[in-house]
Amino acid sequence: MNIYNIVTKTEKSYDERISQLQAKVKELEEQTSGSGKTITADETGYFVSYADGYESELTMENASQLTDKDIQKVIDQPSKDAPNAIGKMFSDYSCRIAGIMENDKRITEGAWLRMTLSTTKNIYDVQVESVKPCEDDENKVVVVLSCDRLDEALVESRVQSAELIFDEYQGLKVPRSAIRFQGDQKGVYVILGKDVTFKKINVIYEGDDYVLSENTSNEDYLLLYDQILLEVVSDEDVQQSRSDSNAVTSG
The missing domain is CATH 2.40.30 (Elongation Factor Tu (Ef-tu); domain 3)
Structure with a gap:
């Protein structure tokens, strides 16, 4: 890429960059040229280079x-x-x-x-x-x-x-704001195609702003990947949704 940049005249030369790198190499070499200092530990153990x-x-x-x-x-x-500390044991x-x-x-x-x-x-x-x-x-x-x-x-x-x-629970996370009731049954509305359907939830854990519902294969209950509806809906909205999805156009 560097040769390509020179040929296409994107860069005139890399002399300045080469000089910078050579100066950095010299600086690092000078830092390592001094005599090393040996530090011994008073006890055996696991050394950590942090203090x-x-x-x-x-x-x-x-x-x-x-x-x-x-x-x-x-x-x-x-x-x-931490003066003169190179780590701890x-x-x-x-x-x-x-x-x-x-x-x-x-x-x-x-x-x-x-x-x-x-x-x-x-x-x-x-x-x-x-x-x-x-x-x-x-x-x-x-x-x-x-x-x-x-x-x-x-x-x-x-x-x-x-x-x-303290405990671990596995389930489907449901926002509290999405929970609705049909009678005494707690559940959520989900979107299935064009339909809005009420599905039950079985709460196994309650958090501050969410609950966990049991993960089940029963289609009457909330399932994994169901799209939960967060907006407030009424029975009239659900009935209208079902009517729209069942309509047939002839012509």
């Missing part, structure tokens, strides 16, 4: 002593200066995670839960080590979790957003 200055403050031993104010301080300043793959969460009776000491992080799709098995109330908010608690899986996502980000998984 944020909190290594001596946030330890496995003092995790349960952290208050909500201590945690908030770290959230506000995720890293500090881990003796094993275990760690403790401290966080401020909404008070929930399902979060009890000794309980096993699963956790997700904002920076990865990995799911971690965690055990609740301790739960204590926050000093400034009675509706929140300080939770310390123990985890036997220490990976890149946990090591390289001191502060992260996390969610605890």
Whole structure:
């Protein structure tokens, strides 16, 4: 492509760019020409080339002593200066995670839960080590979790957003705004060709702005790939839709 650009006179020459690259090579060579420094570790373990200055403050031993104010301080300043630090050592793959969460009776000491992080799709098995109330908010608690899986996502980000998984449900996600009733039967209107049809839903989980309906093969119920109608419809609209779809034009 470079030769083509010269032939077609798109570029006159690459002399300036070549000079820039040669100067960069010289700069890098000068950086590596000095004598290397050997740094030895005091103990064996797993080396991680990352340090944020909190290594001596946030330890496995003092995790349960952290208050909500201590945690908030770290959230506000995720890293500090770590002079002469090239990394840190881990003796094993275990760690403790401290966080401020909404008070929930399902979060009890000794309980096993699963956790997700904002920076990865990995799911971690965690055990609740301790739960204590926050000093400034009675509706929140300080939770310390123990985890036997220490990976890149946990090591390289001191502060992260996390969610605890209490239960898992699989179903069809239905917006609350689309739910309608026929008598006592809860359901949604779906578009099938030119028809607007009411289909039942069997709610197995309720979220804030949605519900999950059981995934079934019963055609009287909402099926996968059904097109849910979000607009408000009346029985008259449904009857009109059916009349239009059944009309026959002769000529």
